[in-house]
Amino acid sequence: MITFYDTKGLPNPDRIRIAFKEKGVFDQIKVVQVNLWEGEHRTEGFRKINPNATVPLIVLKDGTAISESTAITEYIDHQFEGVNLTGRSAEQRAVIHMMQRRGEQKIVDAIGAYFHHATIGFGPEVEGKQNKEWGQLHYEKTLQGMRYFNDVLKSNKYIAGDIFSMADITVFTGLNFSETFPKVMIPKDCNALLEWRNRMFERPSCIDSKEQMNLV
Amino acid sequence: MITFYDTKGLPNPDRIRIAFKEKGVFDQIKVVQVNLWEGEHRTEGFRKINPNATVPLIVLKDGTAISESTAITEYIDHQFEGVNLTGRSAEQRAVIHMMQRRGEQKIVDAIGAYFHHATIGFGPEVEGKQNKEWGQLHYEKTLQGMRYFNDVLKSNKYIAGDIFSMADITVFTGLNFSETFPKVMIPKDCNALLEWRNRMFERPSCIDSKEQMNLV
Numbered sequence: 001m002i003t004f005y006d007t008k009g010l011p012n013p014d015r016i017r018i019a020f021k022e023k024g025v026f027d028q029i030k031v032v033q034v035n036l037w038e039g040e041h042r043t044e045g046f047r048k049i050n051p052n053a054t055v056p057l058i059v060l061k062d063g064t065a066i067s068e069s070t071a072i073t074e075y076i077d078h079q080f081e082g083v084n085l086t087g088r089s090a091e092q093r094a095v096i097h098m099m100q101r102r103g104e105q106k107i108v109d110a111i112g113a114y115f116h117h118a119t120i121g122f123g124p125e126v127e128g129k130q131n132k133e134w135g136q137l138h139y140e141k142t143l144q145g146m147r148y149f150n151d152v153l154k155s156n157k158y159i160a161g162d163i164f165s166m167a168d169i170t171v172f173t174g175l176n177f178s179e180t181f182p183k184v185m186i187p188k189d190c191n192a193l194l195e196w197r198n199r200m201f202e203r204p205s206c207i208d209s210k211e212q213m214n215l216v
Numbered sequence: 217m218i219t220f221y222d223t224k225g226l227p228n229p230d231r232i233r234i235a236f237k238e239k240g241v242f243d244q245i246k247v248v249q250v251n252l253w254e255g256e257h258r259t260e261g262f263r264k265i266n267p268n269a270t271v272p273l274i275v276l277k278d279g280t281a282i283s284e285s286t287a288i289t290e291y292i293d294h295q296f297e298g299v300n301l302t303g304r305s306a307e308q309r310a311v312i313h314m315m316q317r318r319g320e321q322k323i324v325d326a327i328g329a330y331f332h333h334a335t336i337g338f339g340p341e342v343e344g345k346q347n348k349e350w351g352q353l354h355y356e357k358t359l360q361g362m363r364y365f366n367d368v369l370k371s372n373k374y375i376a377g378d379i380f381s382m383a384d385i386t387v388f389t390g391l392n393f394s395e396t397f398p399k400v401m402i403p404k405d406c407n408a409l410l411e412w413r414n415r416m417f418e419r420p421s422c423i424d425s426k427e428q429m430n431l432v
Binding site for chain 1: 268276280282283284286287288290291292293294295305306307309310311312313314317318347349350353
């Protein structure tokens with residue numbers, strides 16, 4: 001059985017939870033919650049499993065530990081049948097990986113830098129030394145990222161084109177985190193982005209997301 | 217014909233040049249050099265091709281533009297025969313993507329943050345506002361990254377295990393940039409890392425790297 005080290009509400013673990021659910025295999029996975037707010041990822045016990053001290057992490061039957069969300073998504077997509085998350089042809093794979101990386105840079109990593117450096121983040125004991133100027137810069141970058149994906153969605157049904165992919169999951173989880181914790185909201189005039197997000201909320205894999213965001 | 221927008225000596229474009237060469241197709245590619253030191257990536261002409269203003273970039277026959285090095289590598293690996301760069305089984309793909317992402321974070325991105333924020337970088341006109349504290353932090357992170365991969369290579373022949381992959385290319389190009397421009401050198405006691413790098417220098421795809429680094 002695969003063990004999934006998860007922290008609900010954080011974008012990168014959310015990516016993995018949704019990927020498992022898209023494949024319809026989430027109930028076959030052992031889930032262990034890791035409390036990042038209490039620094040549980042930095043304990044000796046967790047570092048033995050992941051020396052990098054990050055979630056998400058999956059541990060395979062043979063004991064192999066995989067961290068890094070894109071790597072875990074590659075595993076899930078190639079291991080299980082069902083909806084394709086990473087693309088099939090060389091060109092489709094390239095476009096999906098490109099847009100998913102932009103989703104990380106422009107939304108997930110940008111709002112993460114703001115959260116960790118310019119807000120209280122996980123609190124002083126977990127955050128350590130902050131760089132406020134770096135954090136504040138990423139408030140602007142997050143808003144630019146939202147406008148960028150709004151523009152993308154004016155002509156695309158999904159983030160990487162006509163079909164749903166891991167790029168949608170990345171942007172979706174980043175936006176949800178942004179609105180829930182550091183409270184950087186999608187600008188009200190980003191109609192294409194908001195319309196796409198409403199479609200995402202309706203996916204069975206994403207049905208818990210509104211609850212997580214206290215929207216229900 | 218594929219057009220490859222390249223800047224020699226920078227780690228991310230170097231990754232793509234080496235990937236094409238590993239597949240034995242570099243002479244079938246049209247290469248356009250972009251002078252980042254003169255801010256050529258920020259010109260209106262280049263932004264029309266890549267609004268994100270980054271290299272590397274490839275433009276396919278049908279006009280599709282692909283940026284982001286991992287995405288381009290996925291394209292190259294799935295489009296051309298030859299040495300496998302991104303893995304075959306789900307587990308192999310996951311381990312390679314994980315180690316390649318660590319290569320980005322711990323070497324390429326870390327030394328990039330130091331270069332752009334704590335050294336002259338591409339010069340004041342291209343760099344704009346720097347964050348010295350952020351840059352300096354990444355000097356330490358780069359050295360930690362070198363020690364991390366040295367440890368990995370004590371028990372692995374290559375960065376992601378027994379076989380060569382894109383993860384090797386990422387770490388290799390990041391280290392070469394580090395030693396050439398910001399002059400952050402691999403610590404002399406990192407024997408496993410240095411031995412691996414010597415093997416990398418001998419690969420036909422990497423033969424130009426020493427010349428680029430003015431080592432010949």
